Amino acid sequence: MAQKSNQEEPDFQTDATKQIQDEINTRCELNPDFAKRIGNFGFIELEDSWGDEATIINTARISTTNHRLENLADFGDKDRNLLYHLLSHNHGTPFETVHFRWRIIAPIFVLRQWMRHRICSFNEFSQRYRMPITAFFIPDAEARTVDGFKVITDEQSQRYEKLMNSLHEFYQTEYAEVCQRLDAAEASGEIKKIAGGRNPYRARARELLRNAMPVSTYSDLYWTINFRSLMNFFALRRKSDAQNEIRQFADCAYKMFELRFPLLAETMNRVIEERSQK
Numbered sequence: 001m002a003q004k005s006n007q008e009e010p011d012f013q014t015d016a017t018k019q020i021q022d023e024i025n026t027r028c029e030l031n032p033d034f035a036k037r038i039g040n041f042g043f044i045e046l047e048d049s050w051g052d053e054a055t056i057i058n059t060a061r062i063s064t065t066n067h068r069l070e071n072l073a074d075f076g077d078k079d080r081n082l083l084y085h086l087l088s089h090n091h092g093t094p095f096e097t098v099h100f101r102w103r104i105i106a107p108i109f110v111l112r113q114w115m116r117h118r119i120c121s122f123n124e125f126s127q128r129y130r131m132p133i134t135a136f137f138i139p140d141a142e143a144r145t146v147d148g149f150k151v152i153t154d155e156q157s158q159r160y161e162k163l164m165n166s167l168h169e170f171y172q173t174e175y176a177e178v179c180q181r182l183d184a185a186e187a188s189g190e191i192k193k194i195a196g197g198r199n200p201y202r203a204r205a206r207e208l209l210r211n212a213m214p215v216s217t218y219s220d221l222y223w224t225i226n227f228r229s230l231m232n233f234f235a236l237r238r239k240s241d242a243q244n245e246i247r248q249f250a251d252c253a254y255k256m257f258e259l260r261f262p263l264l265a266e267t268m269n270r271v272i273e274e275r276s277q278k
């Protein structure tokens with residue numbers, strides 16, 4: 001099981017991982033502005049969103065007037081000012097009425113940081129029900145360099161890849177052995193043959209073997225979040241002190257968000273900037 005270095009497509013993958021790879025390619029073709037690859041196997045897509053700038057203004061105006069806006073084209077200076085005023089003064093709930101659904105394929109170590117954001121919801125690929133994605137994060141030369149100094153050398157990177165490959169190989173080999181023994185035990189009548197549905201023997205093997213999978217392994221999830229919480233995510237994860245790998249995803253998500261919601265992005269940036277100067 002060998003994996004090519006860095007940005008090249010890995011060549012050892014299982015059929016299930018290849019399907020994910022194909023799906024990523026298809027999504028990037030079908031939704032080019034809102035679906036992007038990141039690193040050697042990463043991916044992010046803004047699949048859907050609900051509400052817009054007008055939704056926020058209309059929600060806030062329930063307190064004051066029956067006047068409603070259809071969309072951004074109806075916005076005048078008064079509406080722009082109200083949007084800014086609400087955000088800068090922490091009138092938060094109108095901003096909770098706009099929602100985003102993202103598909104994210106990222107290494108587990110990135111997702112572990114991502115999941116610290118609690119005001120949102122996640123639905124993740126299960127290594128209990130499926131075998132792991134056979135792709136792991138490979139830092140490119142830039143990611144291994146700080147201020148022009150190569151912190152992790154090419155040789156070290158190769159040793160890392162070898163180790164990661166061997167862990168993935170370990171999983172595949174051990175799981176194949178379990179399956180062979182289960183097939184034999186079913187054939188001899190030692191255990192009951194499970195027709196369809198979840199096979200508890202195979203599931204138990206996956207539950208245990210996934211412990212050998214490193215946090216560099218890619219996982220796949222849906223992330224649903226409202227704008228108020230997304231703004232907090234951008235403020236924290238696009239900052240220079242956030243780890244490079246999650247920052248790349250956050251920056252990519254931000255570009256998609258800005259393309260779809262230019263006024264909201266502009267207002268948000270102004271407020272984040274003002275808060276950082278206080």
Ligand SMILES: Cc1cc2nc3c(=O)[nH]c(=O)nc-3n(C[C@H](O)[C@H](O)[C@H](O)COP(=O)(O)OP(=O)(O)OC[C@H]3O[C@@H](n4cnc5c(N)ncnc54)[C@H](O)[C@@H]3O)c2cc1C
Nearest residue numbers: 113115116117118119120229232233236237239241242243
């Ligand atoms: C650069 C960086 C370094 C970090 N380092 C570490 C680290 O070393 N160790 C570590 O454990 N985490 C670390 N974190 C994670 C960080 O502490 C937050 O958990 C994470 O960024 C999520 O932010 P949040 O709580 O604002 O977001 P969310 O969980 O989405 O919460 C949004 C907002 O809701 C409110 N809220 C949510 N839950 C509660 C609650 N229980 N009580 C009161 N108010 C609540 C808060 O106002 C919060 O800002 C780091 C984050 C960054 C960006």
